[in-house]
Amino acid sequence: MDLTNQIILVGSAVLLVSMLVGVLSNRIGAPLLLVFLLIGMLLGEQGPGGIAFDDVQTAHLFGSLALAIILFDGGLATPIKHFRVGLRPALSLATLGVAITATITGLFAAWWLGLNWLEGLLLGAIVGSTDAAAVFSLLRARGLELKQRVGATLEIESGSNDPMAVFLTIALIELIIGGGDQGFGLVMLTEFARQMGLGALIGLAGGFALTALINRLAMAAGLHPLAVMAGGLTLFGLTAVLGGSGFLAIYLAGLVIGNRPLESTQNIKRFHDGIARLSQIGMFLMLGLLVTPSHLLPVAGDALLFAAVLILLARPLAVWLCLLPFRFTWREQAFIGWVGLRGAVPIILALFPLLAGIEHAAMYFNIVFFVVLVSLLVQGWTVAGLARALRLEVPPTSHVVQRVELDIPGQQELELVGYRLAADAPVLLERRAPHLPAGVRPVAVVRERQLIDAGDLGDLNAGDYLYLMAETRALPGLDHLFVAPPVPERLTERAFFGDFVLDGEAQLGAVSTVYGMAIDPADRDLTLDALIRRSLNQHPVVGDRLELGRMALVVREVEGDRVTKVGLKLGSDD
Known part of the structure; x- marks a missing residue:
């Protein structure tokens, strides 16, 4: 023994x-x-x-x-x-x-x-x-x-x-x-x-x-x-x-x-x-x-x-x-x-x-x-x-504080997500009611151990615990609203993706006119999505770059094989 x-x-x-x-x-x-x-x-x-x-x-x-x-x-x-x-x-x-x-x-x-x-x-x-x-x-x-x-x-x-x-x-x-x-x-x-x-x-x-x-x-x-x-x-x-x-x-x-x-x-x-x-x-x-x-x-x-x-x-x-x-x-x-x-x-x-x-x-x-x-x-x-x-990092996409699976029949992808809001949370710095992604509904706010109505989320304070019901695909968007990611300066959204956010369906000709970008005249009617996918000749992912002279197009959001958001970065760092 x-x-x-x-x-x-x-x-x-x-x-x-x-x-x-x-x-x-x-x-x-x-x-x-x-x-x-x-x-x-x-x-x-x-x-x-x-x-x-x-x-x-x-x-x-x-x-x-x-x-x-x-x-x-x-x-x-x-x-x-x-x-x-x-x-x-x-x-x-x-x-x-x-x-x-x-x-x-x-x-x-x-x-x-x-x-x-x-x-x-x-x-x-x-x-x-x-x-x-x-x-x-x-x-x-x-x-x-x-x-x-x-x-x-x-x-x-x-x-x-x-x-x-x-x-x-x-x-x-x-x-x-x-x-x-x-x-x-x-x-x-x-x-x-x-x-x-x-x-x-x-x-x-x-x-x-x-x-x-x-x-x-x-x-x-x-x-x-x-x-x-x-x-x-x-x-x-x-x-x-x-x-x-x-x-x-x-x-x-x-x-x-x-x-x-x-x-x-x-x-x-x-x-x-x-x-x-x-x-x-x-x-x-x-x-x-x-x-x-x-x-x-x-x-x-x-x-x-x-x-x-x-x-x-x-x-x-x-x-x-x-x-x-x-x-x-x-x-x-x-x-x-x-x-x-x-x-x-x-x-x-x-x-x-x-x-x-x-x-x-x-x-x-x-x-x-x-x-x-x-x-x-x-x-x-x-x-x-x-x-x-080798610059293979991308800005972190998920900083969820709490995730609770909801076992609702036929709704296995629905979750209860919780955040504790820090003073530098983006939603507090903007000082306005946030625009929530599709498939998200606020549930409750806990402030100083008191349960209060979530309302329209226009009156949030630092230290609040915010709970939302969300589809899994909406989590990265919620993170951008409610979490200030502890990332170095080089990986902040502005430093990584550039100062401007463009739609993937924007035509290259219009973009070149506004930002003074040198392009091949034959490509004027191409969308940014088509241009990037053509240059890569493979599935695009967040962080892919296309150099255009002293500017760079950086893939910001992807849905399936379609580039939906593109960052425009002035000055090349390659």
């Missing part, structure tokens, strides 16, 4: 300390996952903790479970609207990009480490996938918001490239165990069709079925998140048992569930966000425990060189080739190429050769662990600064 109590005490204390250290790491800009890895190493057998843990099978079990939960949460949190600008490039990176990265690094490893080509490709496949979740945690900690094209591409890639890396790793292990006699092309093709086909089929079908089941069953609100998680893990296990990619299945299931009308949507997403964070902490602590620090030193030189090839050659080249058809700017390509952080997935995949009893498996694990450390240190610490240097 004493041992049980001690384990509970130590385990909970380690978890609490990890969370507190995580908060501190956000303030100093340290990559959060690196902190948890280091804590795990300190708790290990060669650290002050002295905990001996070398159970690869247990580590694989809990690591796979944690990764499945993290991918499920990633699917739940990915808005389907991001697919408009990020799906095709992200899928290219998640499939062809992983294969190119694995091939380049694998062939280098075979040459440098003296391995045969299959063993080298296995090492390349293990480090093939990225962990953009680490990127977004760093960006959120620094208060940065990326252009939608870049952010959506990274977000979708991070959720969909893990299955490709798993597929390559398993297929190459099968080839190595079989002596490479089965035929490389045939094994890769059949394994790809089986894993990805079953993963996509079960994930999509299971996501729709699980959504319908949750909406039909009468259960306590607190059980909805648990039922969704249990259903997602069931799909993961079923797909894996049938020989498919469970990771792809659970990500796609989360994607379907997160973008369908669902009972207790906000509760479900908040619960899974917390569980995913807990899974990340536990997984990295466990992986830190598993490694023996003294075993990293003998492979340090080789691992550093391998990491350099991966970070400086393989990933940038793969990104350039995969994004070539999509006309990303050089700034966007450079950022995506650099933000190829390696996280938990490569370490978990490095356990597969150990479980399969493959020669050099211990060396694989130590090299991969070292590469992840280097990636988190070098790339993780520079990602925020690089986003600013």
Whole structure:
């Protein structure tokens, strides 16, 4: 009994300390996952903790479970609207990009480490996938918001490239165990069709079925998140048992569930966000425990060189080739190429050769662990600064203070939104009744603990709590009215978008007459929307720029593929 109590005490204390250290790491800009890895190493057998843990099978079990939960949460949190600008490039990176990265690094490893080509490709496949979740945690900690094209591409890639890396790793292990006699092309093709086909089929079908089941069953609100998680893990296990990619299945299931009308949507997403964070902490602590620090030193030189090839050659080249058809700017390509952080997935995949009893498996694990450390240190610490240097930030769009989901049948997108008005809130500075976006109705104002009638919102004071019923799409517009975003001067609306706001349907000829803009006479009848879309030749997003001499047109608002508002910025800063 004493041992049980001690384990509970130590385990909970380690978890609490990890969370507190995580908060501190956000303030100093340290990559959060690196902190948890280091804590795990300190708790290990060669650290002050002295905990001996070398159970690869247990580590694989809990690591796979944690990764499945993290991918499920990633699917739940990915808005389907991001697919408009990020799906095709992200899928290219998640499939062809992983294969190119694995091939380049694998062939280098075979040459440098003296391995045969299959063993080298296995090492390349293990480090093939990225962990953009680490990127977004760093960006959120620094208060940065990326252009939608870049952010959506990274977000979708991070959720969909893990299955490709798993597929390559398993297929190459099968080839190595079989002596490479089965035929490389045939094994890769059949394994790809089986894993990805079953993963996509079960994930999509299971996501729709699980959504319908949750909406039909009468259960306590607190059980909805648990039922969704249990259903997602069931799909993961079923797909894996049938020989498919469970990771792809659970990500796609989360994607379907997160973008369908669902009972207790906000509760479900908040619960899974917390569980995913807990899974990340536990997984990295466990992986830190598993490694023996003294075993990293003998492979340090080789691992550093391998990491350099991966970070400086393989990933940038793969990104350039995969994004070539999509006309990303050089700034966007450079950022995506650099933000190829390696996280938990490569370490978990490095356990597969150990479980399969493959020669050099211990060396694989130590090299991969070292590469992840280097990636988190070098790339993780520079990602925020690089986003600013490449000018890929956009003004923040959401600063909602409170959001309460209203479970009204057929109205799952309706929410109760609350704001506490600061003295510098735009609505107070304008000193007039605000013009609310469509789909918004004021509900109440709380002033000095007294509930008062919202009226026409013409008599609001600093310190008031304002509550409105709103459609989700109206939230960014409400933020502009009721929140003074704490952003640097360069990201204020005037500095970023320019002094003038133009309608997307305005004709270029009329604009050039008013503002003295030099244009091609053949373009006079074009609307600003048509001109910008023609120049981009891709889906426009907020922050896209078109230089016209000493002036710039900056996309300010987008609806679907149509540019509705354009900022006119005098003087180019490119």
